Amino acid sequence: MADLKKTVLDPLWDENPITFTLLGICSALAVTGNCIPAFTMACSLTVVVALSNLIISLLRNVIPPKVEIIIQLVVIAALVIIADQLLKAYMYEVSLKLSVFVGLIITNCIVLGRAKAFAMANPPLPSFLDGLSNGIGYSIILMFVATIREILGPGTWFGINVLKGNIADYVPNGVMVLPPAAFFCIGIFIWIQRSLSPKLVKDD
Amino acid sequence: MEELFSQSMKAIFPENMLLAFFLGMCSFLACSNKMETAHGLGLAVIFVLTITCTMNWIILNFVLEPGILNGYKDLTYLGFLCYIATIAATVQFLEIFIDKFAPALYMSLGIFLPLISVNCAILGASLFMVDRDYTIVAAVNFSFSSGVGWYLAIISLAAIREKLRYSNVPAPLKGIGITFMITGLMAFCFMTFAGL
Numbered sequence: 001m002a003d004l005k006k007t008v009l010d011p012l013w014d015e016n017p018i019t020f021t022l023l024g025i026c027s028a029l030a031v032t033g034n035c036i037p038a039f040t041m042a043c044s045l046t047v048v049v050a051l052s053n054l055i056i057s058l059l060r061n062v063i064p065p066k067v068e069i070i071i072q073l074v075v076i077a078a079l080v081i082i083a084d085q086l087l088k089a090y091m092y093e094v095s096l097k098l099s100v101f102v103g104l105i106i107t108n109c110i111v112l113g114r115a116k117a118f119a120m121a122n123p124p125l126p127s128f129l130d131g132l133s134n135g136i137g138y139s140i141i142l143m144f145v146a147t148i149r150e151i152l153g154p155g156t157w158f159g160i161n162v163l164k165g166n167i168a169d170y171v172p173n174g175v176m177v178l179p180p181a182a183f184f185c186i187g188i189f190i191w192i193q194r195s196l197s198p199k200l201v202k203d204d
Numbered sequence: 205m206e207e208l209f210s211q212s213m214k215a216i217f218p219e220n221m222l223l224a225f226f227l228g229m230c231s232f233l234a235c236s237n238k239m240e241t242a243h244g245l246g247l248a249v250i251f252v253l254t255i256t257c258t259m260n261w262i263i264l265n266f267v268l269e270p271g272i273l274n275g276y277k278d279l280t281y282l283g284f285l286c287y288i289a290t291i292a293a294t295v296q297f298l299e300i301f302i303d304k305f306a307p308a309l310y311m312s313l314g315i316f317l318p319l320i321s322v323n324c325a326i327l328g329a330s331l332f333m334v335d336r337d338y339t340i341v342a343a344v345n346f347s348f349s350s351g352v353g354w355y356l357a358i359i360s361l362a363a364i365r366e367k368l369r370y371s372n373v374p375a376p377l378k379g380i381g382i383t384f385m386i387t388g389l390m391a392f393c394f395m396t397f398a399g400l
Contacts, residue, residue: 022233022380026324029226070292077285085281100331103284107324109230178395179224183388187381194376 007130011137014197017110018141019190024110029182030101031142035158037097038146044083044102046135049111052076053131057119072115073106080105110134145185153177211342212349217397220353221325223390228325232358233383235316242362248316250351252298253329256291257347260330261340263290287330295320325354360390 017023024045031041055075056063063071084102087095095102105111114134119127151157153176155164163170175181221227228249235245263286265271268279299317303310320326329350333343364386373382 019380023230025229025233026226026328029229070289073288073292074285077288081281081284084284100328100335103331104227104324104328106284106288107327178391179226180388180391180395182226183384183391187377187384187388190381190384191374191377194381198376 004126004129007126008133011130011134012140016137016141017134018138018186019193021113023113024108024138025186026104026108029179029186031098032146032149032182033153033177034097035143035146035150037094038142040087040091040094041098041101042139042142044087045105045108045110045138046132048076048079048083048105049114049135050128050131052079052111053114053119053127054124056115057122057124057127060120068120072112076111076115077106110138141186141189144189145182148185149176149181208341208345212345213397215346215349216353216356217394220357220394221328221350222354222357223387223394225328227328228323228354231323232361233380236358236362236365239359239362239366242358244312245316246355246358248320249323249325249354250348252295252317252320253326253351253354254344254348255298256294256326257329257333258344259290259294260287261333261338261343264334283334287327291326291330325350357390357394361387
């Protein structure tokens with residue numbers, strides 16, 4: 001039971017996939033200009049990583065070690081195709097904004113990393129939970145960055161006016177809309193996180 | 205000709221795969237500690253990117269899109285699966301091939317090749333190529349230039365990080381935190397080339 005709790009809690013803060021193990025950064029930065037696509041991306045990734053962990057864990061005893069990676073990639077790719085088709089069918093506008101990044105969930109290192117590191121060695125239930133909480137850990141960072149960038153950039157949050165309209169003469173901050181701002185936000189998040197939990201500081 | 209030149213300038217600088225679309229960040233951060241490693245990985249990316257993107261263009265246009273080979277069915281929804289399989293297979297094949305025929309090259313690229321099959325930049329280039337409907341010439345040109353852009357970015361970051369060792373950075377920001385900040389500044393620099 002204690003193990004299960006650790007499985008669920010660790011990826012949220014101490015071993016957060018983005019800031020600690022540095023996985024899956026590509027998409028974390030790319031879709032965070034706006035909250036709605038960021039939230040959609042976070043949900044899709046969480047679902048994909050949880051389900052791929054579950055499926056791979058169920059298959060772990062029948063996968064021959066030599067072709068392991070290909071099989072894992074096929075499972076993940078199939079799940080991503082489903083997610084992509086669903087998004088295109090029900091949320092067409094958001095899927096246009098995400099463009100290639102849904103497809104890139106396949107090469108998102110979190111998914112493959114968790115499949116290799118956790119699901120291949122553990123029974124289905126813990127694997128599923130591990131996938132779920134890694135997805136949530138990823139979502140936390142994504143929403144943090146997206147919130148800062150959207151509020152300071154266009155001045156809205158999930159499309160609702162926050163700064164824009166409430167402050168007279170609000171001028172949108174152009175820098176926050178540009179890609180480099182995402183780097184600064186993640187850098188600052190890591191800075192805050194490591195100041196709060198000094199044990200995370202690594203020498204490198 | 206002019207169009208191709210401006211396309212490759214765009215892919216190298218303002219729309220740099222790494223600094224504008226954040227593709228291939230994982231290996232970018234992990235392998236930019238040392239100049240030599242960065243150089244090897246950069247070359248491997250240029251190489252694999254150009255080859256796989258061309259292969260995927262061929263697959264898209266002759267196998268997936270409605271045509272004689274598939275009995276006029278639209279198979280584009282299987283795209284992701286085909287592209288990633290092509291990339292994984294190509295990388296595996298290249299590894300064997302280079303090991304056999306160019307051992308010196310294998311020594312320098314060898315360890316990076318398997319890493320590359322899950323590098324987002326590789327799959328990303330193929331997906332952009334599909335998204336933007338390139339012709340074969342444009343696709344080859346685009347993928348090669350993106351590779352060069354990626355190479356330039358990782359080399360510059362590695363150079364900065366080697367110098368960074370002598371500077372005094374606040375402890376919680378050390379390592380990865382400051383790397384993100386530098387990458388952000390670098391991204392600004394690359395973007396100023398827009399309109400070249």
